[in-house]
Amino acid sequence: MKHALRLWALSVALGTTLATGARAQEPIKIGFISTMSGPQGVLGQELANGFKLGLEATGNKLGGRDVKVVYGDDQATPDVGRQVVDKMIDSDRVQIVTGVNFSNVLLAITKPVLDSGAFYVSTNAGPSQLAGRQCNPHFFAASFQNDAIYEGLGIYMQEKGLKNVYLMAPNYPAGKDMLTGFKRYFKGGVSAEVYTTFGQLDYSAEIAQIRAAKPDAVVFFYPGGMGINFVKQYTQAGLKDQIPLYAGAATVDQTILPALGDAAMGMYTGALWSEYLDNPQSKEFAANYEKTYGRIPSPYAALAYDTTRLLDAAIKSINGKIEDKPAFRKALENVKFDSIRGSFKFNSNHFPIQNYYLVQIDKDPKGRPVAALRATIKEGLTDAYSGECKMRDD
Numbered sequence: 001m002k003h004a005l006r007l008w009a010l011s012v013a014l015g016t017t018l019a020t021g022a023r024a025q026e027p028i029k030i031g032f033i034s035t036m037s038g039p040q041g042v043l044g045q046e047l048a049n050g051f052k053l054g055l056e057a058t059g060n061k062l063g064g065r066d067v068k069v070v071y072g073d074d075q076a077t078p079d080v081g082r083q084v085v086d087k088m089i090d091s092d093r094v095q096i097v098t099g100v101n102f103s104n105v106l107l108a109i110t111k112p113v114l115d116s117g118a119f120y121v122s123t124n125a126g127p128s129q130l131a132g133r134q135c136n137p138h139f140f141a142a143s144f145q146n147d148a149i150y151e152g153l154g155i156y157m158q159e160k161g162l163k164n165v166y167l168m169a170p171n172y173p174a175g176k177d178m179l180t181g182f183k184r185y186f187k188g189g190v191s192a193e194v195y196t197t198f199g200q201l202d203y204s205a206e207i208a209q210i211r212a213a214k215p216d217a218v219v220f221f222y223p224g225g226m227g228i229n230f231v232k233q234y235t236q237a238g239l240k241d242q243i244p245l246y247a248g249a250a251t252v253d254q255t256i257l258p259a260l261g262d263a264a265m266g267m268y269t270g271a272l273w274s275e276y277l278d279n280p281q282s283k284e285f286a287a288n289y290e291k292t293y294g295r296i297p298s299p300y301a302a303l304a305y306d307t308t309r310l311l312d313a314a315i316k317s318i319n320g321k322i323e324d325k326p327a328f329r330k331a332l333e334n335v336k337f338d339s340i341r342g343s344f345k346f347n348s349n350h351f352p353i354q355n356y357y358l359v360q361i362d363k364d365p366k367g368r369p370v371a372a373l374r375a376t377i378k379e380g381l382t383d384a385y386s387g388e389c390k391m392r393d394d
Contacts, residue, residue: 063315
């Protein structure tokens with residue numbers, strides 16, 4: 001009888017061990033939600049392209065473990081994003097969620113993601129709320145904090161000595177964050193701070209107001225189709241040569257440059273990454289992207305690609321065992337990888353400490369518009385909200 005009990009106990013233990021080992025070999029499940037359709041759909045497509053290219057570079061594995069990615073379109077709408085992520089959590093049982101490009105959508109989905117025990121690792125949006133008092137042990141921004149991508153521009157324009165600027169952005173969380181970041185470092189005058197309707201495509205009234213105000217420069221944040229229309233209309237109004245335009249990262253880039261053509265030439269923008277950044281991993285990415293997709297990559301694609309490199313390094317350091325959530329969190333917090341952006345590390349609030357660059361829109365030898373690297377504005381810029389974050393334990 002005792003012998004039979006020992007055999008039974010051994011078989012149960014062995015079965016448990018085998019089942020655990022089998023689970024460890026299951027693919028890591030990732031939910032990738034982004035804006036894939038409509039006027040802003042190019043942004044989500046670029047993020048998805050960069051993410052896919054990053055996974056191809058690792059053999060569709062992260063940390064040596066197979067990956068299954070479920071893609072969803074949030075249609076740039078918080079309610080739709082919430083529906084998509086609910087399905088990914090309840091039906092697909094995703095362990096990591098990523099990809100959202102708009103902060104209003106991200107703020108709508110983070111609670112269900114984090115409440116489920118999954119991790120959110122941002123390829124793009126970085127709202128101030130999640131960098132400060134709402135920081136979370138399972139939320140990481142592999143991209144940026146929204147304010148910071150205009151802080152670099154504020155530093156540059158303050159050093160340039162501009163006295164009076166006109167600020168414009170869509171009326172949603174990222175727009176407000178970015179102009180707040182600009183004002184944090186720019187101490188000159190602000191003749192107006194205008195927030196337009198999200199998705200607006202006609203800026204004739206606003207351009208007339210700029211003409212009347214006669215500022216030294218206009219600083220704007222309009223991603224995707226909004227940016228195309230604004231810059232074209234501004235140029236057609238004859239103001240570009242009179243009142244120069246400036247933008248931060250993720251605004252005037254390869255998502256809209258082909259459509260803008262000469263209208264964007266000469267503009268200065270802030271940047272986290274440029275196709276001319278001089279490091280081996282960046283050059284390899286840019287070459288592979290152009291070979292695969294037939295065009296120059298945007299910073300959106302670059303950040304998504306870099307996110308896969310970050311995840312691969314973190315998961316490799318724990319031998320693929322992301323089911324051990326405290327270990328996965330620690331691996332992300334201390335991740336070391338060769339970022340295509342240059343120097344990168346996470347701050348205590350799980351947002352990046354990274355370099356910010358100045359680029360100018362120019363043409364390459366093939367006559368294509370490019371973001372030509374001009375200078376490093378700031379090395380190791382830290383976001384303004386980390387002191388408000390009281391990171392709790394898992």
